[in-house]
Amino acid sequence: DTEVTQTPKHLVMGMTNKKSLKCEQHMGHRAMYWYKQKAKKPPELMFVYSYEKLSINESVPSRFSPECPNSSLLNLHLHALQPEDSALYLCASSHSAGELFFGEGSRLTVL
């Protein structure tokens, strides 16, 4: 199994809503990532978990809250988002010093 699975594929939320994005991998990777991607731009790193501990937070606003319940799962909790947060949110995983395996992404629209 070489897949990273993300749910939901599409999400529309209002600025007062609370929602979550989910990511799962069963490749035994111990590093998991959240990226944000705007159209025609490269992915921007948000968070990295290494061995289930948050190792990198790229100064992301607190309205984004990551969680890593176990080595296979990664969540991104969303609350009080702004319209400019609309983007494709990509989850990825990797072995140490290996390539990133990306999921298909969750397309988020904030109204």
Add this chain to the structure above:
Amino acid sequence: AQSVTQPDIHITVSEGASLELRCNYSYGATPYLFWYVQSPGQGLQLLLKYFSGDTLVQGIKGFEAEFKRSQSSFNLRKPSVHWSDAAEYFCAVGAFSNQFYFGTGTSLTVIP
């Protein structure tokens, strides 16, 4: 500081023609190098990677890339482009501590 440069924002080629996408990097040590492809609305798919050894690496979908240390380059090539190759292409450098640096991407259009 680490950085990745893709000089070509957009490239248009005819189907069947050859393709070369440029990538230059700045990194203090021997880098791990990657090329990813992204179709509209999709995630990024790994085309190929270079860690060490043979500087000419083969990837999926008929792509290859050559690592040239003296030029700090890792250019992607394909001898004959297919219409399905139209996509966004990202070059990336992998560093320690789970850090990856992406280029700004090259958008490929294929005309029949």
